[in-house]
Amino acid sequence: MTGFVAVLAATEDIPTPDVDWSAIAPNLILMLGGILLLTVVSVVRGRLPGWFHAVWTISVATAAIVAVVPLWQRVQDSGPESVLAGALVLDGFSLVVTATICVSVILAALLLEAYLRRERLGGPEWYVLMLLSASGGVTMATANDLVVVFIGLEILSVAVYVLAAMHRRRVSSQEAGLKYFVLGAFSSAFLLYGIALTYGATGSTNLSRIQAFLADTVITQNALLLGGLAFMLVGFGFKVAVVPFHNWKPDVYQGSPTPVTAFMATAVTAAAFAALLRVYVTTFGPTYRTEWQPLVAALTVLTLVVGAFLAISQTNVKRMLAYSSINHAGFVLLGVLAASAAGDAATLFYLVAYTFMAAGSFAVVAVVGRRGDGHHDLSDYQGLSRSRPGLALVFTILLLSQAGVPLTAGFLAKFYVLAAAVESGYTWLAVLAMLTAVVSAFMYLRIVVTMYFAEPEGEPRRPRIPAAAGLAMGLCVVGVLVIGIVPGPLSDVANDAVSQLVAVGR
Amino acid sequence: MLLNQFLLLAAVLFCVGVYGVIVRKNGVLVLMSVELILNAVNINLIAFSTLWGLAGQVFALFVIAVAAAEVGVGLAIVILIYRNKRSIDIDELDELKG
Numbered sequence: 001m002t003g004f005v006a007v008l009a010a011t012e013d014i015p016t017p018d019v020d021w022s023a024i025a026p027n028l029i030l031m032l033g034g035i036l037l038l039t040v041v042s043v044v045r046g047r048l049p050g051w052f053h054a055v056w057t058i059s060v061a062t063a064a065i066v067a068v069v070p071l072w073q074r075v076q077d078s079g080p081e082s083v084l085a086g087a088l089v090l091d092g093f094s095l096v097v098t099a100t101i102c103v104s105v106i107l108a109a110l111l112l113e114a115y116l117r118r119e120r121l122g123g124p125e126w127y128v129l130m131l132l133s134a135s136g137g138v139t140m141a142t143a144n145d146l147v148v149v150f151i152g153l154e155i156l157s158v159a160v161y162v163l164a165a166m167h168r169r170r171v172s173s174q175e176a177g178l179k180y181f182v183l184g185a186f187s188s189a190f191l192l193y194g195i196a197l198t199y200g201a202t203g204s205t206n207l208s209r210i211q212a213f214l215a216d217t218v219i220t221q222n223a224l225l226l227g228g229l230a231f232m233l234v235g236f237g238f239k240v241a242v243v244p245f246h247n248w249k250p251d252v253y254q255g256s257p258t259p260v261t262a263f264m265a266t267a268v269t270a271a272a273f274a275a276l277l278r279v280y281v282t283t284f285g286p287t288y289r290t291e292w293q294p295l296v297a298a299l300t301v302l303t304l305v306v307g308a309f310l311a312i313s314q315t316n317v318k319r320m321l322a323y324s325s326i327n328h329a330g331f332v333l334l335g336v337l338a339a340s341a342a343g344d345a346a347t348l349f350y351l352v353a354y355t356f357m358a359a360g361s362f363a364v365v366a367v368v369g370r371r372g373d374g375h376h377d378l379s380d381y382q383g384l385s386r387s388r389p390g391l392a393l394v395f396t397i398l399l400l401s402q403a404g405v406p407l408t409a410g411f412l413a414k415f416y417v418l419a420a421a422v423e424s425g426y427t428w429l430a431v432l433a434m435l436t437a438v439v440s441a442f443m444y445l446r447i448v449v450t451m452y453f454a455e456p457e458g459e460p461r462r463p464r465i466p467a468a469a470g471l472a473m474g475l476c477v478v479g480v481l482v483i484g485i486v487p488g489p490l491s492d493v494a495n496d497a498v499s500q501l502v503a504v505g506r
Numbered sequence: 507m508l509l510n511q512f513l514l515l516a517a518v519l520f521c522v523g524v525y526g527v528i529v530r531k532n533g534v535l536v537l538m539s540v541e542l543i544l545n546a547v548n549i550n551l552i553a554f555s556t557l558w559g560l561a562g563q564v565f566a567l568f569v570i571a572v573a574a575a576e577v578g579v580g581l582a583i584v585i586l587i588y589r590n591k592r593s594i595d596i597d598e599l600d601e602l603k604g
Contacts (some may be wrong), residue, residue, distance in 0.1 A: 100560065147548055147565050147568060150569075150572070151566070151568065151572065154572045154575070154576065158575060158576055161579055161580075161583065162579060162583075164580075165583050165586060171590050171591065171601055172601040172602055174583065174586050174587050174590060175599045175601050175602055176588070176598065176602065177583050177586075178533065178583050178584065178587055178596070179599065179602075181579065181580050181583055182527070182533075182537075182540075182596070185537070185540045185580065186527050186540060186543075187577075188525070188541075189540055189543035189544055192543075192544065192547045192569060193520060193543065193546065193550070194548050195547075196547045196550035196551050196554065196562075197550070199551065199554055199558070199561075199562060199565070200513075200550065200553075200554035200557070200558075203557070203558040203581075204558070204561070205561060205565060250602075251603070253604040254602050255601065255602045399550050437573055
């Protein structure tokens with residue numbers, strides 16, 4: 001009893017780490033922006049104009065991008081550093097991914113504005129969940145500890161599960177939500193099991209400590225670590241939907257409200273790939289590359305081939321784009337597989353380019369879907385070139401970019417990834433990737449041909465293009481063309497970002 | 507050695523959980539199976555913390571908290587589906603296919 005009292009009476013402070021607030025500013029802005037929006041809206045309920053939520057969300061995301069700039073300068077001047085007692089890492093790579101996630105929040109918020117108005121749904125919850133999810137994605141991209149990777153992943157995913165099921169009147173939206181939830185929770189559990197095994201093998205969850213431990217120690221019995229690596233790969237594989245863990249993706253992309261699909265295709269993919277790259281390439285790359293590379297190579301082959309071939313047989317445009325995003329995931333995986341500085345830069349470039357391509361494509365799909373978000377069949381695109389020439393042109397540019405036609409972002413993204421793969425000795429895989437790109441180009445051209453040459457049955461409908469959705473499409477097309485014609489600035493940024501990927505422990 | 511027995515127990519629990527997720531059709535039972543996997547992880551973490559110190563136990567606390575949040579959202583979605591379809595059989599969800 002006296003011992004207990006003595007413990008209570010002790011006035012020693014619990015040691016707390018130094019918190020460098022400025023280093024986590026972008027993440028804080030996103031998270032506080034989301035929480036404040038919820039608070040403000042519930043205090044002044046009913047007295048806010050309808051556009052307030054979207055404008056708030058876009059301002060918050062823009063502020064987060066602005067907050068990235070001084071941090072980028074700091075990293076360029078004094079090198080990467082780890083903050084919050086080694087829990088997070090501040091380097092060029094994490095900052096560029098942060099900015100990418102914020103861009104996709106801006107684009108998705110514009111789409112959501114138009115969508116909610118059309119569907120007569122309302123409420124700040126959509127935007128709040130999106131901001132919180134983005135904050136989870138940023139946490140994941142900046143994580144320097146497997147615990148933080150896991151928590152970031154959960155903040156990111158749980159919000160998106162709800163977003164997927166948010167459309168009250170469409171049963172398919174709820175079905176998508178449940179399917180995404182079950183497989184997402186399953187995959188998080190796999191990831192977690194892998195993390196536990198890795199912790200058992202290396203004695204730490206901190207990525208820089210794991211890296212140092214593996215560099216210093218020769219492990220005689222590495223079954224635990226290999227098991228951990230394999231389980232974590234399954235967990236990440238589900239999140240980025242590499243084959244054979246891709247089954248959920250077409251269903252979920254089709255069923256979710258289209259702006260949410262755009263957010264999933266951009267922000268969730270970027271964050272998951274950033275974490276995958278940091279864990280596998282940066283942490284286990286120097287010592288365990290030869291162990292995981294064959295596994296990832298096999299996954300890449302399957303992802304590229306299955307994504308391309310299953311896309312052809314679809315007639316629903318949203319499902320086509322889902323399968324094509326699986327094929328794109330294969331290309332990004334090629335950059336991860338290269339496990340070199342060039343591969344990291346190529347991965348980053350691809351993720352940024354894909355953000356514009358995917359968000360723009362889903363913007364068109366959202367507009368063509370009309371009220372009810374149900375007109376996604378290929379036949380709904382017949383005669384679009386006559387009823388809405390501008391919309392058809394925008395979709396054509398974005399699809400050609402996805403196919404990898406020169407002078408668009410998609411071409412250079414594919415080129416850099418393939419170059420990195422060849423440099424690392426995966427020439428055969430690069431050739432295979434090119435072949436699958438040809439196969440998926442067929443699918444993209446099929447949509448284009450339908451828009452321009454197919455005779456519509458009956459009078460072609462003119463889908464309304466709301467201003468916000470039009471703005472999002474315009475931004476995406478400009479982004480795709482600017483990156484495609486003047487790639488210098490972005491590839492410079494990507495190269496600078498990657499050279500500092502190596503995490504520094506305390 | 508004692509550690510191995512805990513790891514074995516966790517592995518068995520993990521397999522039961524995976525089996526449950528794959529085979530069960532009832533939405534709530536699938537959620538429970540996921541919880542089993544997460545508890546297998548917790549046993550692993552705590553067993554390993556006898557080797558490496560407290561970090562594993564702290565991580566287990568994080569896992570418990572996150573699992574609670576996750577299952578909350580999951581049950582909410584299951585209830586939403588039940589209201590619309592009067593069934594929580596996962597195999598009956600067939601709006602989306604192709």
